[in-house]
Amino acid sequence: MLKETLQRLTAISAPSGREKPVQQAILQELEGVIDGHRLDPVGNLVVWKEGKGTHPKKILLDGHSDEIGLVITRIDEKGFLRVDPVGGVNPLTLLGTMVRFGDYPGVVAFEGETSEELSKNFKHPSYDILFVDIGATSKEDAENKVQVGQFGTYVSSFWEMGPMWVSKSQDDRVACAIIIEVFRGLKACENTVYGVFSVQEEVGLVGSSVAAFDIHPDIAIAIDVTANSDTPKTFKRMDLQLGKGPTIKIKDRASISDAKIVDLLESTAKQNQIPFQFEVLLFGGTNAAGYQVTGPGIPSGTLSIPCRYVHSPHEMVHQSDVENAIRLLSKVVARSDW
Amino acid sequence: MDLQALCEINGASGNEEKVREWIQNRVQGMADHLTQDPVGNLVATKRGKNPAGKSLLVMAHMDEVGLMVTGYEEDGRLSVMPVGGVDPRVLPGKKVVVGKDALPGVIGYKAIHLQREDFSTPPKWENIRVEMGFGKKEDCKKKVKIGDYVHFYSPFEELPRRFLGKAFDDRGGCALLIHALEKMSPVDYDVHFAFVVQEEIGLRGSGAVLKQFRPTCALIVEGTTAGDNPELEKARWSTILDQGPAISYLQGGYALDTRLLDVILGTAREHAIPFQMKGRTVGGTDASRLARTYSGIPGGGINIPSRYIHSPASVISKKDYENTGKLLLALVQNKKYLDVMEG
Secondary structure: OHHHHHHHHHHOOOEOOOOHHHHHHHHHHOOOOOOEEEEOOOOOEEEEEOOOOOOOOEEEEEEEOOEOEEEEEEEOOOOOEEEEEEOOOOHHHHOOOEEEEOOEEEEEEEOOOOHHHHHHHHHOOOHHHEEEEOOOOOHHHHHHHOOOOOEEEEOOOOEEEOOEEEEOOHHHHHHHHHHHHHHHHOOOOOOEEEEEEEOOOOOOOHHHHHOOOOOOOOEEEEEEEEOOOOOOOOOOOOOOOOOOOOEEEEEOOOOEOOHHHHHHHHHHHHHOOOOOEEEEOOOOOOOHHHHHOOOOOOOEEEEEEEOEOOOOOOEEEEHHHHHHHHHHHHHHHHOOOO | OHHHHHHHOOOEOOOOHHHHHHHHHHHOOOOOEEEEOOOOOEEEEEOOOOOOOOEEEEEEEOOEOEEEEEEEOOOOOEEEEEEOOOOHHHOOOOEEEEOOOOEEEEEEOOOHHHOOHHHHOOOOHHHOEEEOOOOOHHHHHHHOOOOOEEEEOOOOEEOOOEEEEOOHHHHHHHHHHHHHHHHOOOOOOEEEEEEEOOOOOOOOOHHHHHHHOOOOEEEEEEEEEOOOOOOOOHHHOOOOOOOOOEEOOEEOOEEOOHHHHHHHHHHHHHOOOOOEEOOOOOOOOHHHHHOOOOOOOOEEEEEEEEEOOOOOOEEEEHHHHHHHHHHHHHHHOOOHHHHOOOO
C-alpha cells in the first residue's frame, strides 16, 4: 500500500507553484479517512481529522507537495528550448537526462562551438549554455507543443533496489505518502490532526509561511528528506545513515527545532522501540522555518528521511526509514500527555 | 506629465516621503478612501458597487535605488554605500544630489590614465567618493550628515520612441496605477491601489499593507530588466523593448499564481495588447512578500521593460509604457482576475 502510494505520487509532475495534479492525487488517496479539506489562497492543501478530546490539541504535519523542476524561458528559431531552474537544480545533474513539459519529453544538452568550448562548458555548467531538445522541427512546431512560462520536471521511473526506493521527487512526496499513511491508520484520538500538503517549498518556503496562520496549531512538524553520510567520501562531519531510522532534526541552516518537539519525538520513539537518529544538518532548511515564524510563532520541528542524491532524478530512500517515520508519527499524534 | 514629475522626485528606499506627498495630492478626489500606514505605504481605494468581501490589490513601489553617506574624508569628500542594488560600474563621473537640500555633487573615481589592471575590474565601494566641492571636512560636516541620501541627478528626457531618466523602476508603475485609478469604470469589488515603500532593499514595505486590507489577490506593476544588449546573447535577454509589457511566471522566491497568469494572458489577447513573456526568472517583486504574509495573498505580475535599470539613466519604450497601462486598466476591470480564485 505504502509503496504503491509513493509510486503513484512520485510519478506525477508537479513543480513549485504547479502542485494541483499531485494535490488531486493526494485527496484521492485520503478519501474516506479525513473529516475535511480546503485549499488556502496560495494553494496549500489542508486536510484534517477532528480530535475527540474536550479541548483537543492541534498537531500539524507538513509535507511539501511541490518538487524541483525547470521552466521554459525562451524558444529559439529552430525550436530548441532555453530553461531556468525551479528551485535548486544543478545544471550538471541535468546533462544527459530527460525532462518533461506536459506530454513532451526533452533531452538536456550543452552548447559548445569548439571542443575546447564544450569541455569548458562541461567543467562550468550553467543555464546560459544549456538547452532542451524536444525533437521540434521548427519554432512553430515547438510552440504548438510547449510554451514559454511552462513548468516541467525530470523524467524518471520508480525503482525498488533491495530495501531502497528510488525515484524523482522523493523530496517531498515521501512525506506526502507518510502523512497519507498516518491518516489512514488514525483511530479516533484526543488531538485534532492537520495535514498540510504545502506549496512552493523549493523556491523559498512560501506555503509554510502562511498555511498555519488561520489554524493556530499547538505544534507543527515538517517532514522532509535530509542528506546522508553513508556513501563514498560524503559529508564526514555529519552522521546520517539510510536504514537506521528517521532522523529527529535538531538544527539546520533555517531553523532550530523546538526542544519540546525533539523530546516528544525522542520519547515516543523510545517508548515504542522505533529506531531513530538525531540530525544536525550543516546546510539546508525545511518548512519548519516557515511555521516557526507564522503569526505569534508556532513551536516547530522536523522529522527527516535520510536520502541519497537529493534533487537528482534518482533520489534514494530506505523503505524501513519511511515505515518507521509512519509508526513514529502515528504514535506522536495520538499522544496528549504533553 | 505624471511620469516625468514622478521620476524627477528623489526617493530612495526609506526616503519616499516626497513621492508619497506628490501621489497623495495627485489622487485626491479620485479615490474614495486614502490611507497611509505606519511604515509609509499609501493606499488609495476605489470602492466597489457590490464588493461582497472581494477586493483587488494593485501594487507599485515608490522607492528607487540610490546611495547613502557613510563618512567624511579630510578633504571634504564623502564615502557612500548603496541603497538597493547599484552596480558601482555605472557610477563614476555621474552627477548626484545630496541630502534634503539636494546639494550638487559628483561621483569620483581614479582617472583612466592612472588605471592598470583595475580598469577591468569594477570599482570597489570603499574607493568610491562623492565630491561636493567643500575642500574641508569641517565645512562638509556643516551641510551633510551621516545617513543623508544621495540621489542620481538625472532630468527626464523625451526621446523619439523612448523615455530617458532615473527611477522608472518603479515610478513607471506608480504613474500607471494613478492612470488606472483615474480612468477605471466602476466595478463590483474594491480596488486598493497601493504605493509601497522599501521594495529595493528586500521587499520590506509591502507586507504591512495586509495589516489593513485582506485582498482576494494582487497584481504587481514593476519595472524590469531589458538586457537586450550586445554583450548578452539573444537567448539570454530578459525582455526586449517595444515588444510590450513583460509577463512574469517565476521570480526570486515565488512562482506566480498560475490561475492569475492565465487571466493576464487571456486579457492581453482579448484586448489585442502586445505582450512578451519574461526571458529570465531572476529578481524578486513584492508578490514574493505578499504570498508569505499573514494567510498569504496570491499574485500576478506585469512589467515595463527597462534598459540600464538601476542606473542614473534608464530607458523605456513609450509603446511598452502605454501598453502596460492598457493591460493594467483591462485587468483592474476584469472580474475574472478575482473569480478564478474561487475555482
